[in-house]
Amino acid sequence: MRKAEQLKQIVAKEAVNYVKDGMKLGLGSGSTMYFFMKELGERVNNGLKIVGIPTSNKTAEWARDFHVPLTDFSKTQELDLAIDGADEVDPNLQLIKGGGGALLREKVVAASAKEFLVIVDESKIVEHLGKFPLPVEIVPFGWEVTANKIAALGCEPERRIVNDNVYITDNGNYILDCKFDKITEPEKLNNELQSLVGVVDNGLFVNMTSKVLISNPEQVKVMDKES
Ligand SMILES: O=C[C@H](O)[C@H](O)[C@H](O)COP(=O)(O)O
Structure with missing residues (x-):
């Protein structure tokens, strides 16, 4: 596996530790979320009880592949935790998202969650948003x-x-x-x-993020509203 892929996998595995039994989840989109869905599927196979709302057809497909139970907004309108990747993260936890085109559903899902956890590798951290179109x-x-x-x-x-x-x-x-x-x-x-x-809608996610997990080759760092 390439180094960039490894960093995505590492941060995704760490993020699964934030998922607790009984949670209703928002399931983001993108290549980092692929690893999250795979890991989540393993935990579900080992007995973890959760349901999730996917933010794209692709994520719904991964959920089926990895046996992650899905729900929808007709059954629940409040999620405990939404997890998603990002294209850029600035020091105030503002984001650019939508590189994979899923920004609208991602924003609806993040806005309905009590906590929004963002998972990235260190290449996504920027001083100012905007280099990524x-x-x-x-x-x-x-x-x-x-x-x-x-x-x-x-x-x-x-x-x-x-x-x-x-x-x-x-x-x-x-x-x-x-x-x-x-x-x-x-x-x-x-x-x-x-x-x-x-x-x-647009890919700016302003004042929505609770916490960001950032992987580098040595560790996974946590950035939150207080830090
Ligand atoms: O529309 C796509 C999403 O906003 C993704 O979360 C974002 O593009 C990051 O994707 P990746 O994990 O593939 O870098």
């Missing part, structure tokens, strides 16, 4: 108009293309990857983006 989910209808309005906020939006096809989210929308370079006021930008007609 900010994913913004928009409705396809009139997307060119929405893209122009987002560009006026000071970025270069690019419609996401994957394997020569326009990328469509699990919710049937487009993603614009927006190069801001440096986001100095995440909260303000989040509010500006959310106020635009056509924008469904």
Whole structure:
């Protein structure tokens, strides 16, 4: 396994220790979460009782593969703990997410959880958000108009293309990857983006994170609101 993959696996294994019997979980998306789902499945096979709401079709697929029981918001509206990866984490625990296109469901799930645990390797830690292009989910209808309005906020939006096809989210929308370079006021930008007609949501997760676990080759560090 490559070093980067190993770091993801290490932090994912540590995160599973935060899961307690009887918890209702939010299950994030992305390659770090793959390792989490695998480890969680092993604990479930050993008797751990949990249920989870997946944030993407892919995570739901992993849950089936690893025998992790799923539920949905019709049965429960409050989760004990949501666990998810991130594309960037700043010193105030603000995040950019959505590199895998799952930001909308991830945000709905994180917002309904009492605690939001973020798991990353050290490459995701930044001084300022924005080097990673900010994913913004928009409705396809009139997307060119929405893209122009987002560009006026000071970025270069690019419609996401994957394997020569326009990328469509699990919710049937487009993603614009927006190069801001440096986001100095995440909260303000989040509010500006959310106020635009056509924008469904964006990858800034502002004041949502309870704790971040960060793996490096020596250890897993904990960053929380108090530290
Ligand atoms: O849409 C994807 C999610 O926001 C992921 O949590 C994020 O992109 C990090 O993914 P990975 O663990 O693959 O780096």
